[in-house]
Amino acid sequence: MDAKKKITFIVNPISGTHGKQAILDLIEKKLDLTKYEYTICRTEYAGHASEIARKASEEGCDIVVAIGGDGTINEIGRSLVHTNTALGIIPCGSGNGLARHLHIPMDAKGAIDTLNKGFQTTIDYGIIDGHLFFCTCGVGFDAFVSLKFADSGKRGLLTYLENTLHESLTYRPETYEIENSEGTVKYKAFLIACANASQYGNNAYIAPQASLTDGLMNITILEPFTVLDVPALSFQLFNKTIDQNSRIKTMTDKKIIIHRSKEGVFHFDGDPMIGGKDLEVEIKPKGLHIITPEKPKETFDPFSLLQNLTDFVDKRPLTTTLAHRHKQLVKLNQNILRRLSKKD
Numbered sequence: 464m465d466a467k468k469k470i471t472f473i474v475n476p477i478s479g480t481h482g483k484q485a486i487l488d489l490i491e492k493k494l495d496l497t498k499y500e501y502t503i504c505r506t507e508y509a510g511h512a513s514e515i516a517r518k519a520s521e522e523g524c525d526i527v528v529a530i531g532g533d534g535t536i537n538e539i540g541r542s543l544v545h546t547n548t549a550l551g552i553i554p555c556g557s558g559n560g561l562a563r564h565l566h567i568p569m570d571a572k573g574a575i576d577t578l579n580k581g582f583q584t585t586i587d588y589g590i591i592d593g594h595l596f597f598c599t600c601g602v603g604f605d606a607f608v609s610l611k612f613a614d615s616g617k618r619g620l621l622t623y624l625e626n627t628l629h630e631s632l633t634y635r636p637e638t639y640e641i642e643n644s645e646g647t648v649k650y651k652a653f654l655i656a657c658a659n660a661s662q663y664g665n666n667a668y669i670a671p672q673a674s675l676t677d678g679l680m681n682i683t684i685l686e687p688f689t690v691l692d693v694p695a696l697s698f699q700l701f702n703k704t705i706d707q708n709s710r711i712k713t714m715t716d717k718k719i720i721i722h723r724s725k726e727g728v729f730h731f732d733g734d735p736m737i738g739g740k741d742l743e744v745e746i747k748p749k750g751l752h753i754i755t756p757e758k759p760k761e762t763f764d765p766f767s768l769l770q771n772l773t774d775f776v777d778k779r780p781l782t783t784t785l786a787h788r789h790k791q792l793v794k795l796n797q798n799i800l801r802r803l804s805k806k807d
């Protein structure tokens with residue numbers, strides 16, 4: 464009989480908004496112990512998950528599982544690239560962009576089941592200014608919000624949304640030059656997102672065409688917009704069609720350099736960092752083994768847009784009639800418009 468594979472679970476106690484004990488209880492009950500033996504570690508400070516994962520990999524651990532969100536995955540993933548140790552995910556963050564892109568179930572039982580099946584694939588990763596990312600990185604408004612979010616001391620969707628709506632009233636778009644494989648282009652932009660995965664998290668698809676295995680990053684540039692563009696932009700962000708909006712420009716490349724007028728913040732997988740005027744962003748193909756469902760389900764649900772939107776702002780269950788869903792969507796857009804146009 465084959466030797467059991469070793470799993471190290473790393474729990475980030477501050478990720479998301481929920482307690483983690485129920486997940487640990489489920490691991491004990493549901494993990495296939497004929498296949499796996501496991502240990503559980505809790506992080507004690509930011510950066511700790513990287514150290515635990517590096518040590519586990521050096522000691523021959525087969526799979527390191529993140530129990531957390533994209534920040535925890537980032538810490539673990541950067542220690543596992545180009546090793547034989549695979550990353551596993553039990554999604555437990557505020558956004559869970561990478562897990563959602565990979566169709567890893569959002570419930571712990573489903574995610575443990577995915578680990579039990581043990582199917583592995585190998586994904587690309589990116590580097591911005593020396594910092595690895597697996598989901599998205601970027602400059603402009605989203606980086607600015609990630610900084611505010613880090614400072615707010617609270618996590619969760621509502622905190623993020625409050626920060627986003629409040630700050631977008633006063634945020635000033637900057638001028639950037641993007642040096643890509645074809646030359647240099649100049650944009651005044653609200654944000655530039657460089658995407659390995661298609662979404663920021665919470666099914667907010669900033670780069671709907673992005674693939675984790677094509678060796679390319681999808682770059683989305685959001686040009687300055689008015690408050691009247693917000694409903695369409697938010698609709699399209701959750702409907703996987705933001706690339707069709709006239710305020711959006713897109714390109715794909717292996718490597719770009721973003722030139723800006725002064726040093727400032729950028730983000731990698733939602734965590735803020737201060738960087739220089741010039742930021743090199745590059746995709747490295749096939750560098751991280753990861754446990755995923757074997758055949759991601761690409762279900763088409765005409766109501767998924769509204770589901771995504773309401774998941775983002777509100778956890779109340781949706782009612783099922785079409786008329787009701789339409790009314791909910793109109794109301795949601797009205798709320799976004801009202802909050803964006805409200806002065807302090």
Ligand SMILES: Nc1ncnc2c1ncn2[C@@H]1O[C@H](COP(=O)(O)OP(=O)(O)OP(=O)(O)O)[C@@H](O)[C@H]1O
Pocket residue numbers: 475476477478479480506507508509510511512531532533534535536538555556557558559560618619664732733734
């Ligand atoms: N014990 C700890 N104390 C303080 N910070 C920690 C600790 N463990 C990890 N961190 C930091 O917590 C940050 C947030 O974690 P994570 O991104 O997983 O959760 P999230 O922000 O709620 O989810 P998501 O990124 O999916 O929105 C990470 O950047 C990580 O560096």
